[in-house]
Amino acid sequence: MTSGKNLSLVPRSLIRALTICLCSFIYSSSIILATTTTTAQNIPSAFWPFDNNALELYNTGIDGTVSGGPTYTTSVLGYGAAISLTRSSSQYVYITPTIIPFNSRSFTVEAWIYPIGFSASNDYGIMGQCQTTSTNFCFHVIVRNINLYFGFYSSDLQGGTTLTMNIWQHIACVYDLTTGTQQVWLNGNLDGSRSASAYSGLWGITTIGATFQSGSITSFNGYIDNVRYTSIAKNSTEILRDANLQVYYSFNGGSLTDYGPNGINATAFGVLVSTTGRVDQAIQFNSGPYISYAYYPFYFLGVSGYSYTMALWAKPTGSYSAQTLVFVTASSGWCVHFVVTTSTGVLTVNSWMGSGVGAVGPTLTLNTWTHIGYTYSTSNGVLLYINGNLYSSSGSFTFSASGAPMLIRLGGDSGGTSCSPGYGGAFTGALDEFYLYNRELTAAQIYALANP
Numbered sequence: 001m002t003s004g005k006n007l008s009l010v011p012r013s014l015i016r017a018l019t020i021c022l023c024s025f026i027y028s029s030s031i032i033l034a035t036t037t038t039t040a041q042n043i044p045s046a047f048w049p050f051d052n053n054a055l056e057l058y059n060t061g062i063d064g065t066v067s068g069g070p071t072y073t074t075s076v077l078g079y080g081a082a083i084s085l086t087r088s089s090s091q092y093v094y095i096t097p098t099i100i101p102f103n104s105r106s107f108t109v110e111a112w113i114y115p116i117g118f119s120a121s122n123d124y125g126i127m128g129q130c131q132t133t134s135t136n137f138c139f140h141v142i143v144r145n146i147n148l149y150f151g152f153y154s155s156d157l158q159g160g161t162t163l164t165m166n167i168w169q170h171i172a173c174v175y176d177l178t179t180g181t182q183q184v185w186l187n188g189n190l191d192g193s194r195s196a197s198a199y200s201g202l203w204g205i206t207t208i209g210a211t212f213q214s215g216s217i218t219s220f221n222g223y224i225d226n227v228r229y230t231s232i233a234k235n236s237t238e239i240l241r242d243a244n245l246q247v248y249y250s251f252n253g254g255s256l257t258d259y260g261p262n263g264i265n266a267t268a269f270g271v272l273v274s275t276t277g278r279v280d281q282a283i284q285f286n287s288g289p290y291i292s293y294a295y296y297p298f299y300f301l302g303v304s305g306y307s308y309t310m311a312l313w314a315k316p317t318g319s320y321s322a323q324t325l326v327f328v329t330a331s332s333g334w335c336v337h338f339v340v341t342t343s344t345g346v347l348t349v350n351s352w353m354g355s356g357v358g359a360v361g362p363t364l365t366l367n368t369w370t371h372i373g374y375t376y377s378t379s380n381g382v383l384l385y386i387n388g389n390l391y392s393s394s395g396s397f398t399f400s401a402s403g404a405p406m407l408i409r410l411g412g413d414s415g416g417t418s419c420s421p422g423y424g425g426a427f428t429g430a431l432d433e434f435y436l437y438n439r440e441l442t443a444a445q446i447y448a449l450a451n452p
């Protein structure tokens with residue numbers, strides 16, 4: 001049992017009864033009785049992936065239980081699932097008997113949220129733990145005035161950005177005990193900050209998809225995915241990684257494991273070989289086999305106008321010819337050679353605005369590692385960096401995406417050679433250290449990737 005050292009003092013039948021009655025009597029004195037007998041554990045991190053259930057991945061005793069009959073829907077990651085919550089049905093998840101410790105310490109709460117139909121006159125609960133509705137004793141992460149809102153009760157912080165409906169967004173709430181600071185982050189950007197004392201609550205049932213700071217239930221409306229608790233104050237680098245790094249392959253030891261936060265491991269289509277890389281090992285492609293997926297993992301690449309960055313090392317080892325380094329496609333057939341060489345070995349990076357658009361690079365030198373950094377935003381359009389330095393650009397435009405999650409092929413286009421810009425084919429050479437972000441990295445960030 002991990003449910004607390006004194007839990008045995010409460011009869012099992014009472015715990016069962018209290019659990020059943022949780023929804024209507026969460027503030028009843030009998031619940032306080034049950035929870036005061038449970039001691040908060042030290043929990044370094046916890047993760048609720050909501051992959052068709054409410055279980056926690058790393059610990060015992062902090063699995064979620066669903067209330068009100070929520071359903072599950074497509075994940076922001078394309079695999080697993082996300083929980084779908086309907087506000088009018090008071091659907092949410094609660095965690096009992098173990099107490100998630102938020103008190104007197106630094107912590108970070110992160111989640112992916114997909115809000116549907118929010119009104120500025122309502123609050124929408126994301127995560128909470130409410131001992132009593134008094135100052136510093138009722139922790140809540142909610143949406144208020146359609147902005148992120150993070151508070152301990154009468155010690156609260158509202159973010160500055162209005163949330164967008166019907167799109168996945170990454171949120172993070174940080175309390176830093178060392179600096180005495182609350183922060184809210186939206187999509188990897190700091191959205192608000194204030195000084196605050198630590199949360200004081202020692203007990204209370206932790207809830208996801210609903211909060212109780214108003215004294216009654218405040219439910220979410222929409223989808224929530226991959227909720228994470230960490231007992232440290234994450235910094236801007238860590239939150240940028242969690243919110244914006246879509247995938248990272250080091251290819252070390254020939255591995256296709258994703259070393260980013262999302263677990264989007266790739267699949268070899270044909271036989272690929274591990275070779276000496278620019279950073280440890282790389283993958284050698286021999287004009288046919290490529291790397292891809294059996295599903296469509298990249299939600300943000302399918303959203304028109306959404307910023308992105310891809311970065312990689314390339315070393316062609318064959319002869320100068322049209323070859324695909326990075327190919328992007330959707331199930332609809334939408335397809336563009338994002339990173340490709342022409343028949344004479346000239347690098348081009350490409351996007352789509354209803355017609356082809358992109359930037360032209362240098363001839364890739366055979367048998368030499370070149371770092372390619374390709375960023376996109378609506379204001380800057382495509383920027384192409386070679387070995388960490390800006391080389392060329394497209395001018396501003398709005399990326400016209402497929403409207404559905406995309407997949408990538410690395411090292412080939414699997415017969416899609418006619419896709420924009422109308423040349424491609426299989427790659428002969430090595431690729432290393434592939435990164436995909438759902439934001440436009442800065443010149444300094446690209447320079448850092450090009451100088452490992």
Ligand SMILES: [Ca+2]
Pocket residue numbers: 049050051075079080081082225226
């Ligand atoms: Ca999930």
Ligand SMILES: [Ca+2]
Pocket residue numbers: 250251252277278279280281282432433
């Ligand atoms: Ca490597």
